[in-house]
Amino acid sequence: MKATEADVPEIIAFLNQAPHRAMFPLSNLFNHGIGADGPYGTHCYLVRNAAGEITDLIALTNEGNAMPCCPTGPKPELLAGNTVKGVLAPTDEARPLIDALGLDNPTLVSRDEPHFLLDLDKVVTPDGDTHVVHISEAPSEVAEWFPPYMQEVLGRDPVDAMEEGRQTYLKALSGRDYIVLMDGETPVAMANLNARLTDIVQVGGVFTPHAHRGRGYAKRVTALLMERARNEGVRHGTLFAANESAARAYQAIGFERIGDFTLFIMKEPQIV
Structure with missing residues (x-):
């Protein structure tokens, strides 16, 4: 399902369980809200369990960067029909989503970089x-x-x-x-x-x-x-x-x- 403004507090709480893994979508939501214009405007697509709780999420910017937070596995169906240009996320979530989406256009950059916390x-x-x-x-x-x-x-x-x-x-x-x-x-x-x-x-x-x-x-x-x-x-x-x-x-x-x-x-x- 596509998130609305009413979902934003719950989305932020979900992403804040591991903010170091979700800095890009969190920053976009804090700075621009959901569905804003401009390249960093972000839409969110959600999976909820039977209790109505968010279990998985993919954020997608207007310029086409997908940012998954899907601990239960890739959810390519959330982006069906959308235009994607990139994926920015921890490798254990990014690479499975890239494969599941069949993203095979030539790349500007495709790197798995060491991730650090201090x-x-x-x-x-x-x-x-x-x-x-x-x-x-x-x-x-x-x-x-x-x-x-x-x-x-x-x-x-x-x-x-x-x-x-x-x-x-x-x-x-x-x-x-x-x-x-x-x-x-x-x-x-x-x-x-x-x-x-x-x-x-x-x-x-x-x-x-x-x-x-x-x-x-x-x-x-x-x-x-x-x-x-x-x-x-x-x-x-x-x-x-x-x-x-x-x-x-x-x-x-x-x-x-x-x-x-x-x-x-x-x-x-x-x-x-």
């Missing part, structure tokens, strides 16, 4: 003289980092990466959570929160330009971002690592691996 009281911040500023206070050369980030992490082609990177940078300037690590007057790395709830935040957008890699900047910018969140009363942070080097960096500052997370995005949407 008690923010245990964050380990590397020593250093570098400091962070909001991206709006950083030199404008930081704008040049976004297209390569889009290519390396999200699999965008160079042309799309240029435009999407430009738009993301402009949005980041007025956003709350993009920070840049500064070595003196030189920007050397950046990080962001791509989902924020009261007790838990999700890290995204961690990027170090090639010229500055191998110096521990990703560790420090991520740790300082977690310190900021902790100082605001947040209790936990979660993220997924794009490669083994990133995974080691996150473990060094206290993150513990809890599983894998799948980023699956097709070049063209598919009706299921």
Whole structure:
């Protein structure tokens, strides 16, 4: 069944049983509500048991990203007739749903990344003289980092990466959570929160330009971002690592691996 506004409190309670597994749908619902316009507007499709309780759920954004929370197994029938472009979820739920839906278009990205969780009281911040500023206070050369980030992490082609990177940078300037690590007057790395709830935040957008890699900047910018969140009363942070080097960096500052997370995005949407 398709959820309505009246179902939202129950949906949030259901997802909050394991918020680190459902940061994207929870954040979308908190920020945009259900059925809103725009790419992050989200609809939810539910399974209820005989007692009327939600047992499984698939959230679907307007841009076609499916986000399952289906502990009893994949529920492809919930999305029948919808257009899907991607699946974003813990791997143990994402991959079965991808297979059940028969999603077989060429992909921009199809990765299972190590998934981590951190008690923010245990964050380990590397020593250093570098400091962070909001991206709006950083030199404008930081704008040049976004297209390569889009290519390396999200699999965008160079042309799309240029435009999407430009738009993301402009949005980041007025956003709350993009920070840049500064070595003196030189920007050397950046990080962001791509989902924020009261007790838990999700890290995204961690990027170090090639010229500055191998110096521990990703560790420090991520740790300082977690310190900021902790100082605001947040209790936990979660993220997924794009490669083994990133995974080691996150473990060094206290993150513990809890599983894998799948980023699956097709070049063209598919009706299921």
